Amino acid sequence: MEKTTGINRAQFLAGAAAVGAAALLPAGRADAKGRRHGLTRHGVVYTVGEGETPATAWNAARMRADVRAIRDDLHADTLDVTGDGFERLTATAAEAAERGLHVWLQPTLGDVPRRDILDHLAECGRFAERLRRQGASVELSVGCEFWLFVPGILPGDTVLERVENRMKGNFDPVRMQRELDRFTAKAAEVGRSVFHGRLSYAAAQDDEVDWNLFDVVGIDYYSSFRRPRDYVRELRQYLRWGKPVAITEFGTCTFVGAPEAGGMGWNIVDYDKNPPEIRGDVVRSEHTQAVHLTQLLDVFESMGLYAAMAFEFLTADAPHRPDDPRHDLDMASYGIAKAVKDRPDDPRSDWHWEPKEAFHALARRYGRCAHSQ
Known part of the structure; x- marks a missing residue:
């Protein structure tokens, strides 16, 4: 058995028309004998952020154009809106709801005091509740991999310092778990106080989480196996809670061997160089990315999981x-679309996105699922 598990992706390097009752659907559809099959929700992660330059800022x-493309061209039924900034998050969530998409709202403010993170969550949660009361189909995730984004759970002042310390083992695992449990419980409490729909959290796949706090088990999943049955064997552990299981992130980068790199595929870039450059003899492969995503979808569908959100729309x-x-x-992006600059060497250049092979592969799968429901 070969396996690669990951930590997180390039998200930390880059800086109401639907029916509300849809949020209460069970995990997967059932046949006449009650057996589950398929996924209820097929989505994509859409990260909002300030961007590294004004040209790439939200x-x-x-x-609005992206959300239309996600609905009409990708045929996704769910938009996982993540990142920070109340205005960016809520404007995007409102647009998705207005377009009839199921909204999975996940604020991920990081590298600030815990009180600020919880206040940001509460503000976004109150907005999600207003959307829900207006008839939108919406769920709230209280955050993503708290050990990564929240100071004080792992040593390090920044996300990247905490990643490095975890990879090198520079932390006390008992203390880490205690602090992670404490903050997760507090975030769940805050989420429940402002939002009365389904509540979730996006955990790294090896994290220990008390899922009694949540309605949906959310997992950021970046394993790589040769055989589908090994994915099934690993994923079964999350079913023991008797709750819907959502794959809150799944994907890979755009080069040969990227699936084996798991959540660290972005690390092929040397950011100490100016401009940053790819290390080693990496071979671009959109096909590798497309095959990996569709193979994982096959697994998730076969297990009757609740939802799967591809990471991510664009970097x-x-x-x-x-x-x-x-x-x-x-090549180091998990995006299923690629950004193309009009003037490659100009940081202020206009740009547009183009679909990758993975975009087209998911669009075919998502489209078939939409028509079969």
């Missing part, structure tokens, strides 16, 4: 440079 017009700060492989940062 803006409302671009977001705007990792542009594709087809004529310059050494600086083709999109």
Whole structure:
């Protein structure tokens, strides 16, 4: 058995028309004998953020066009809206709801005091509750991999310092678990106090979480196996809680061997160089990414899991440079679409996105599922 588990993705390097009752659907559809099959929700993660430059920063017009493409071209029924900034998160969530998408709202403010993170969660949760009361189909996730984003659970002042300390074992696991449990319980309490729909949390797949606190088990999943049955064997552990299981992130980067790198595929970039460049002899492969995502979908469908959200729609700060492989940062992106600059060497350049092979592969799968429901 071969396995690669990951920590997190390039998200930390880049800086109401639906029926409300849909949020209460069971985990998976059932046949006449009550056996589960398929996924209830097929989605994609959409990260909102300030961007590394004004050109790549979130803006409302671009977001609205993206949401339309996610619904009409990708055929997703769910949008996982994540990142920080109340205005960005809520504007995107409202647009998704207005377009008839199921909204999975997940604020992920990090590297600030815990009180600020909880206040940000409460503010977003209150907005999610207003959407829900207006008839939108919406769920709230209280956050993502708290050991990564929340100071004080692991040593380190920044996300990247905490990643490094975890990889090197520079932490007390007993203390880490105690602090993680404490903050997770507090976040669940805050979420429950402001939001009265389904509550979840996006945990790293090896994290220990008291899922009694939540309605949905949420897992960021980045394993790589040769045989589908090994995925099934690993994922079964999350079913023991008797609750719907959502894969809150799944995906891989865009190069040969990326699935084996799991959640650390972004690490092929040397950011000490100016401009950043790809380390080693990495071979771009959109096909590798597409095959891995569809194989995982097969597994999730076969197990009757509740939801699966591909990570992610786009990484705007990792542009594709087809004529310059050494600086083709999109190879280190988990995005199913690629950012292409009009003027590659100009940080202020306008840009657009183009679908990758993975986008088309998911669109075919999501489209078939939509038509079969």
